[in-house]
Amino acid sequence: MRIVIVGAGPAGVTVAETLREHDSQAEIVMLTDEPYPPYSPPAMVTYFETGEPVHFWRGQDLAERLRLVYWRGTRVAGVEPAAHRVRLQGGEVLAYDRLVIASGGRLYAPLAGADKPGVYNFKSLSAAEELLARVRSGQATTALVVGAGFIGVEIGLLLADMGLAVTQLVRSRVMRSMLDSETSALVLAMMQERGIHVLRGDEADAVAFLGEPRAEAVELRSGARLAADLLVAATGLRPNIEFLAGSGIETTVGVIVDDHLRTSDPDIYAAGDVAETKDRFTGERQVHAIFPNAVEQGRVVGLNLLGRDVAYQGAGNMNSLKHLGLPVMAVGRMEGEELRAGHKGTLRKLYLQGGRIIGFRLVGDISCAGVYLSLMNRREDVRALRHRLLEPDFGVHMLAPE
Numbered sequence: 001m002r003i004v005i006v007g008a009g010p011a012g013v014t015v016a017e018t019l020r021e022h023d024s025q026a027e028i029v030m031l032t033d034e035p036y037p038p039y040s041p042p043a044m045v046t047y048f049e050t051g052e053p054v055h056f057w058r059g060q061d062l063a064e065r066l067r068l069v070y071w072r073g074t075r076v077a078g079v080e081p082a083a084h085r086v087r088l089q090g091g092e093v094l095a096y097d098r099l100v101i102a103s104g105g106r107l108y109a110p111l112a113g114a115d116k117p118g119v120y121n122f123k124s125l126s127a128a129e130e131l132l133a134r135v136r137s138g139q140a141t142t143a144l145v146v147g148a149g150f151i152g153v154e155i156g157l158l159l160a161d162m163g164l165a166v167t168q169l170v171r172s173r174v175m176r177s178m179l180d181s182e183t184s185a186l187v188l189a190m191m192q193e194r195g196i197h198v199l200r201g202d203e204a205d206a207v208a209f210l211g212e213p214r215a216e217a218v219e220l221r222s223g224a225r226l227a228a229d230l231l232v233a234a235t236g237l238r239p240n241i242e243f244l245a246g247s248g249i250e251t252t253v254g255v256i257v258d259d260h261l262r263t264s265d266p267d268i269y270a271a272g273d274v275a276e277t278k279d280r281f282t283g284e285r286q287v288h289a290i291f292p293n294a295v296e297q298g299r300v301v302g303l304n305l306l307g308r309d310v311a312y313q314g315a316g317n318m319n320s321l322k323h324l325g326l327p328v329m330a331v332g333r334m335e336g337e338e339l340r341a342g343h344k345g346t347l348r349k350l351y352l353q354g355g356r357i358i359g360f361r362l363v364g365d366i367s368c369a370g371v372y373l374s375l376m377n378r379r380e381d382v383r384a385l386r387h388r389l390l391e392p393d394f395g396v397h398m399l400a401p402e
């Protein structure tokens with residue numbers, strides 16, 4: 001049996017590891033358009049800060065250890081489900097018995113001129129290396145980061161730490177989809193403390209990258225023009241599904257999968273940032289582009305390829321900022337009743353619905369995150385604990401039977 005995996009990110013790697021753990025015989029072919037061994041994007045900032053190759057999270061010898069046929073620098077250009085084969089960029093074809101689409105996402109930049117040379121991003125290691133090469137070569141001492149979602153904040157902080165004068169454009173608020181306005185304001189203040197010059201609201205509404213042939217400035221809706229040595233787009237993500245055009249595999253924003261992460265073709269599965277999966281709590285189908293979801297989906301796909309009949313329990317929504325100086329964690333939704341406590345430089349916010357925790361935001365001290373997460377995942381009714389949930393030392397010992 002030949003299993004072809006498109007993508008060597010956390011989802012694809014976990015599929016391969018799960019398969020190899022239980023099947024020593026399967027032929028596993030992993031294709032990636034990048035020139036590196038499999039890496040973990042969340043570890044890229046630490047790698048660039050320290051030089052330590054921590055982003056090769058499963059070791060640089062992963063392909064040898066798992067006995068993968070690992071084709072790097074190989075872009076998949078099309079899929080032909082009826083013929084059970086994929087078409088590669090160079091025109092070659094590769095047959096499969098089962099196919100896994102784990103092609104992740106890429107930068108989405110809805111600004112005119114975003115495809116010009118001179119517009120950098122931090123979505124992949126290739127893109128990040130290109131960006132950092134410009135900094136290391138001394139060609140950039142000023143940077144303009146368009147966008148302040150999770151990746152925008154990470155890259156803004158990294159560039160500031162590397163000594164660049166960084167301006168960040170924050171059109172609404174920092175990490176708007178993940179943080180409530182109070183937590184978001186705290187993160188913004190910390191970015192400013194780290195020396196980032198933040199422009200907000202109308203004066204941060206970018207519409208185009210200007211310059212010919214190379215982008216050299218950003219045009220704002222007001223007509224103003226901001227120039228910098230390094231222009232970085234951090235404006236959003238879109239699943240990599242272009243190569244599925246004409247294949248008949250159903251997609252909307254991402255690849256549509258059933259509860260077993262199978263696509264509309266029974267021999268093709270999808271996992272990670274490219275897949276539209278159901279939310280564990282709301283049941284809504286959407287792309288949940290975070291690392292733990294990619295890994296869990298990879299595991300479920302691996303087990304189903306082994307014939308195990310495993311249903312995916314649904315994606316969660318969790319993220320943490322690691323390079324801000326203070327830990328910040330965002331889990332689940334920000335609706336329902338809000339419980340809040342600020343204590344000695346820390347902030348805890350819990351969101352409750354029907355007596356159950358549906359989300360929380362933590363700043364400064366995240367030691368109670370595991371307990372909140374466990375209560376949330378078990379959908380436990382916390383009404384009896386309500387008055388203690390926000391106590392500074394709330395933790396596992398408080399859940400023990402009295």
Ligand SMILES: Cc1cc2nc3c(=O)[nH]c(=O)nc-3n(C[C@H](O)[C@H](O)[C@H](O)COP(=O)(O)OP(=O)(O)OC[C@H]3O[C@@H](n4cnc5c(N)ncnc54)[C@H](O)[C@@H]3O)c2cc1C
Nearest residue numbers: 007008009010011033041042076103104272273289290291
């Ligand atoms: C800077 C940064 C920081 C992040 N930090 C966090 C964090 O702290 N916590 C967290 O939970 N998440 C974080 N994320 C998100 C997390 O990295 C992703 O959710 C995760 O990498 C998704 O894994 P994936 O395998 O689905 O996709 P990806 O990691 O995107 O991997 C996709 C793979 O597919 C390949 N590919 C794509 N198209 C093709 C093609 N046509 N042919 C061949 N190969 C192809 C790519 O080269 C790549 O190997 C971060 C992301 C970035 C960029």
